[in-house]
Amino acid sequence: MSEVMLRTENLGISFGGLKAAQDVNLTINKGDLYGLIGPNGAGKTTVFNLLTGVYQPTTGKFFLDGEELTGKKQEIINRKGIARTFQNIRLFNNMTVISNVMVALNNLPEYKCSPFASMFRLPKHFETEKKMRDRAKELLDIFGLKEERNTLACNLPYGKQRKLEIARAMATNPKLLLLDEPAAGMNPNETAELMNTIRFVRDNFDMTILLIEHDMKLVGGICEKVTVLNFGQELAKGNTAEVLNDPRVITAYIGEDE
Amino acid sequence: MKNFKIKHFINYALVGALLIFGVIMHFTGSLRPSTAQLFAQIGYGIILAVSLNLVVGFLGELSLGHAGFMCVGAYIGGLFAVMLKQSGLDMKLPVLIIAMIVGGLFAALFGFIIGLPSLRLKGDYLAIVTLAFGEIVRNIFMNQKVFGGAKGLTTGSLIYDTRQSPTLFIVVFIVAIIMLALVQNLVRSKHGRAITAIRDNEIAAKAMGINVTFYKLFVFIVAAFFAGCAGVIYAHTTTPVLYSFFSYNYSIEILVMVVLGGMGSITGSIISAVFITAINFMLQSQLSGDLASLKNVVYAVILVIVVIFSNAPALKSFRERYSISAFFERFRKHDASKRRDDEAKWARVPSKIKMDALLSTDMAPDSDASIHGDISANDKGGSK
Structure with a gap:
């Protein structure tokens, strides 16, 4: 039996009277490619923000690999193994591609090095820098960004910026990868390439992936299971093909037949 | 060395050149006491500007209380040095160094105390808190009898007699070079990358596991430490140490050095620290009597002109062609080719x-x- 990677129990948050997310119960198995879909304003990104510690949930709990992470700080959650990308790309624009990846390696225990060791250029500093650079190059190579490693992140074409965001998230060595609308603003070719990248990440890194997406072709193409959110609540969940044909889901997206 | 880059050494070369220039002037006998004083001022100006650049340019937080940290260093380090002198330790250099470490550490402590609550604030709010800190701290020192009250802390026994030994500016420049090395090493490391990442996109930095609070606090403390060191140096050039010197205006002047030199550019900070200190000094000595009140006007006009023309296209292309790095690269064969x-x-x-x-x-x-x-x-x- 596959083991559970992420489990949320009645996870919810309200801003004043507005219940942005309510009773979200996700169960994602190890190695799953799980989709989180829903109309605009359904609370999908809110769920991501809850899972990464940007917001603290007002109700419910969530567990990663059996460990409760509710109420932890963002950097702690990241170290425990949840990494994410953003809906509107948030790269470190004034840094080179390789530096972007190296920033993500910063907090890993194997690259620990005190600021004073760096300030006084102790041997530890050089050792760590070299290890980080090698690891970053390795990752960039995997994601096909090796050629661009010394360009500024803001000068990359859009599709590659998305790719870099995924590479950067992967650098933090996560167990669960959250992708927030990875295909937003992409043309069909880029979307197809992205689907390959996502599948590649899942297979080669043995990763569990939860993704938000509006592009139903992408969701139908790669997600095995989906949960549909509407007005902060779960509307349906299950196998992708069944859920996408559920009349309630279709109503939520395109409205009722008059 | 594989990663040898000339641009990493320009800053040392700049400060080193100033130092050598001063030393040569001294040995040929053409160094006037006032020029030695100017050199010392330039030295601590560089330290202040570069350390503030760490906060404003690299971390991206606006701090308007840098003179406050300098004030802590000047008063506490100055008093400590005077006490050391009184207790019989009559060697100038060790006293200066010990006082600098003590003053720096106290300033760093203040940086920690101020930074811990206020670094949760962002942008303008942090600026206001640091501004208030600068004002509070100097008023506290003014009201302490130990520090001489409103008459200021008398540091006459610390003043270097520039006629006989211009060693102060030599020490100051060496301190500046050491500080430059530490700051540059910090910036060019994984920690520097984390700091710039916070400036570029704090939300993403947090999501990538960067401990934002730690880095903000660390940068704040390091900058405060160096400002404290600069304060101790100041106490060795001027007597009495007056609380009015560390006013809001002085914080702004340091900020002007940083902005004029370009945020995030250490070389820029050094050049503009030299430039602004020299202009101030010259205006002060040239405009005497009734013209003294014109000093601020002329200073402001020069600043406005520099800011307007530093972005002029003609000047930009000139800078690109004759920049310091291009100048140095001419000596390097493969780069030139x-x-x-x-x-x-x-x-x-x-x-x-x-x-x-x-x-x-x-x-x-x-x-x-x-x-x-x-x-x-x-x-x-x-x-x-």
Whole structure:
């Protein structure tokens, strides 16, 4: 039996009277490619923000690999193994591609090095820098960004910026990868390439992936299971093909037949 | 060294050149006491500007209380040095160094105390808190009897007699070089990358596992430490140490050095610290009597002119051609050849169009007129 990677129990948050997310119960198995879909304003990104510690949930709990992470700080959650990308790309624009990846390696225990060791250029500093650079190059190579490693992140074409965001998230060595609308603003070719990248990440890194997406072709193409959110609540969940044909889901997206 | 880059050493070269210049002047006997004083001022100006640049330029937080940290260093380090002198330790250099460490550590402590609650604030709010801190701290020191009250802390026994030994500015420049090394090493490391990442995108930095609170606090403390050191140096150049010196205006002056030099550029901070300190000093000595009140006007006009023209296209291309890095690169063989390659590439670009045109003339000899038309059209496009 596959083991559970992420489990949320009645996870919810309200801003004043507005219940942005309510009773979200996700169960994602190890190695799953799980989709989180829903109309605009359904609370999908809110769920991501809850899972990464940007917001603290007002109700419910969530567990990663059996460990409760509710109420932890963002950097702690990241170290425990949840990494994410953003809906509107948030790269470190004034840094080179390789530096972007190296920033993500910063907090890993194997690259620990005190600021004073760096300030006084102790041997530890050089050792760590070299290890980080090698690891970053390795990752960039995997994601096909090796050629661009010394360009500024803001000068990359859009599709590659998305790719870099995924590479950067992967650098933090996560167990669960959250992708927030990875295909937003992409043309069909880029979307197809992205689907390959996502599948590649899942297979080669043995990763569990939860993704938000509006592009139903992408969701139908790669997600095995989906949960549909509407007005902060779960509307349906299950196998992708069944859920996408559920009349309630279709109503939520395109409205009722008059 | 594989990763040797000349630009990493420009800053040392700049400060080192100033130091050597001063030393040569001293040994040829042409160093006036006032010039030695100016050199010391430039020295601590560099320390202040570079350390503030760490906060404003690299971390991206606006701090308006840098003079406050300097004030802590000047008062506590100054008093400590006076006490050391009184207790019988009559060696100038060790006293200065010990006092600098003590003053720096106290300033760092203040940086920690202020930073811990206030670094949760962002942008303007942090600026206001640090501004308030600067004002509070100097007023507290003014009201302490130990520090001489409103009359200021008398540090007469610490003053270096510039006529006999101009060692102070030598020490100051050496301290500045050490500080530069530490700051640059910090910036060019994984920690520097984390700090710039916070400036570029705090939300993403947090999501990538960067401990934002730690880094903000750390940068704040390091900057406060160096400001404290600069304060101790100040206490060795002036007596009495007056609380009014560390006013809001002085914090702004340091900020002007940083902004004028370019945020996030250490070389820029050094150059503008030298420039602004020298202008201030010269205006002060040139404009005497009734003209003294013109000092601020002239200073402001110079600043406005510099800010306007530093972005003028002509000056920009001039800077690119004659920048310090380009100057140094001329001495490096392979870089120079690489640049020549680049130039050759660019030189080929316009001629390529003509070449194509010529080639096509060969292919179609009867279309001469239209080709000339093409070229002139191209020229027009270029000149637009």
